[in-house]
Amino acid sequence: MNSASKHAFCRYLLQMSLLLPLSLLLGTGLLIARLLSGPWEIFVLDPLPWSGSGQQTLDRWILNPALPERFQQFLRRSGISLLPLLVLVIRRRCDLVGPRLCTAAEVQELCLPAHRADVLPGLISSYQLKVRMNMLFQSEAEIEQQYLSRRGMLHDCGIFLRYLLAGLYGATAAQHRVQEQIGGVPFINLSQEELVSAIMLALRLQCRTHVAFVNPDCVNKAQTDAEYKSCLQQADWVCPDGIGMRIAGHLLGREVRQNLNGTDLLPALCKAIENSSHAVYLLGAKPGVAEKMAQCLQSRFPGLRIAGAQHGYFAESETARVIADIRAANTAILLVGFGAPKQDIWIHRHLAASGACVGIGVGGLFDFYSGNIPRAPLWMREIGMEWVYRLIQEPQRMWRRYLIGNIVFLHRVISEKLHSGKRSMK
Ligand code: UDP
Numbered sequence: 001m002n003s004a005s006k007h008a009f010c011r012y013l014l015q016m017s018l019l020l021p022l023s024l025l026l027g028t029g030l031l032i033a034r035l036l037s038g039p040w041e042i043f044v045l046d047p048l049p050w051s052g053s054g055q056q057t058l059d060r061w062i063l064n065p066a067l068p069e070r071f072q073q074f075l076r077r078s079g080i081s082l083l084p085l086l087v088l089v090i091r092r093r094c095d096l097v098g099p100r101l102c103t104a105a106e107v108q109e110l111c112l113p114a115h116r117a118d119v120l121p122g123l124i125s126s127y128q129l130k131v132r133m134n135m136l137f138q139s140e141a142e143i144e145q146q147y148l149s150r151r152g153m154l155h156d157c158g159i160f161l162r163y164l165l166a167g168l169y170g171a172t173a174a175q176h177r178v179q180e181q182i183g184g185v186p187f188i189n190l191s192q193e194e195l196v197s198a199i200m201l202a203l204r205l206q207c208r209t210h211v212a213f214v215n216p217d218c219v220n221k222a223q224t225d226a227e228y229k230s231c232l233q234q235a236d237w238v239c240p241d242g243i244g245m246r247i248a249g250h251l252l253g254r255e256v257r258q259n260l261n262g263t264d265l266l267p268a269l270c271k272a273i274e275n276s277s278h279a280v281y282l283l284g285a286k287p288g289v290a291e292k293m294a295q296c297l298q299s300r301f302p303g304l305r306i307a308g309a310q311h312g313y314f315a316e317s318e319t320a321r322v323i324a325d326i327r328a329a330n331t332a333i334l335l336v337g338f339g340a341p342k343q344d345i346w347i348h349r350h351l352a353a354s355g356a357c358v359g360i361g362v363g364g365l366f367d368f369y370s371g372n373i374p375r376a377p378l379w380m381r382e383i384g385m386e387w388v389y390r391l392i393q394e395p396q397r398m399w400r401r402y403l404i405g406n407i408v409f410l411h412r413v414i415s416e417k418l419h420s421g422k423r424s425m426k
Pocket of ligand 1: 284285286311312313337338339340342362363364365366367
């Protein structure tokens with residue numbers, strides 16, 4: 001046995017040890033369901049024409065659409081509907097984790113890597129994990145390319161566990177309203193791509209726009225800081241940032257579509273304005289950090305125009321000088337990294353005077369991007385644990401924000417849910 005087939009065999013054994021007990025349990029459920037279903041077949045064959053590993057079609061079994069809706073719901077909720085998928089893994093037609101099962105047409109249309117066909121497809125893919133976690137910031141082709149370069153048993157176990165964990169935070173919003181609110185703080189429910197398009201439109205139309213990001217800490221602060229709350233209520237786009245907002249949205253039945261934050265938005269925004277006349281000004285963080293960030297940005301996006309950089313610890317009496325500097329540099333996008341609420345209050349007060357078109361409050365972005373403070377690894381962000389990493393990095397500053405703040409936030413959300421429940425019963 002060569003090392004590749006040894007590897008595939010170990011992978012299969014590991015999958016079997018996970019799937020066989022589960023399949024036996026679901027199989028028993030299926031037998032009972034079959035007795036209850038009377039004249040109906042529970043599953044019908046729906047072959048999937050797909051591309052990969054030399055196969056042309058995959059014998060996929062799906063729930064019989066003729067079954068009564070409530071019975072289908074029961075089969076889905078109990079997990080019995082998953083059984084044919086598990087059987088595909090047991091028959092070695094698929095792996096638990098691998099490139100997403102898709103047709104040849106999809107592979108071509110999405111420009112997915114050709115060498116995906118060398119391995120079995122997966123019931124769970126790295127792409128589906130990102131969709132589940134509201135973290136779809138790259139194309140599927142890029143995500144798959146990264147996956148294939150790192151593929152291995154340990155990496156796949158990580159994806160599997162994160163996929164299960166991500167399911168606990170609630171479903172990705174299939175249907176959503178564009179405007180939602182939590183704790184009296186309004187937010188827009190857009191994808192990152194839509195947010196970038198909206199910013200580009202604001203630049204084109206010269207429409208002055210304040211973009212803010214809110215996490216549970218910001219919602220808490222807005223309850224005791226009237227000026228901050230009013231700023232957020234008047235800001236043009238307030239975006240939900242982090243796992244806390246997602247859980248809150250789920251509890252309140254207002255599913256958050258995508259986790260939006262300055263750190264993930266920045267590369268997409270820079271790409272969109274690279275080689276245009278729109279210049280970015282970096283305002284915030286400790287002396288030297290904004291300049292270092294400007295260098296990093298310039299080397300990653302050579303065609304980006306950087307209007308200037310200024311640290312965030314200037315005296316009140318210097319504000320007029322800073323505003324004049326931003327104006328003189330013909331700034332289109334002003335990134336302000338003072339942390340909340342200071343940054344949003346500053347943008348609210350001074351954006352018009354600075355002449356910048358779009359002002360974005362970005363928190364600790366400059367520290368992350370300049371490498372001053374390392375950002376949580378991707379696997380931690382994918383399971384919504386970035387805050388734990390921040391807590392470990394700066395326990396003295398962050399313990400109140402996260403350990404107390406998260407409980408206060410959760411309490412607020414549950415009270416809001418109970419109140420809205422009472423209101424709808426009246
Ligand atoms: N900061 C600043 N001026 C101030 C206070 C803070 O420029 O008067 C900077 C600080 O150096 C840090 C950022 O604001 O870079 C705040 O980061 P924090 O971690 O609080 O923001 P978050 O990303 O959590 O919103």
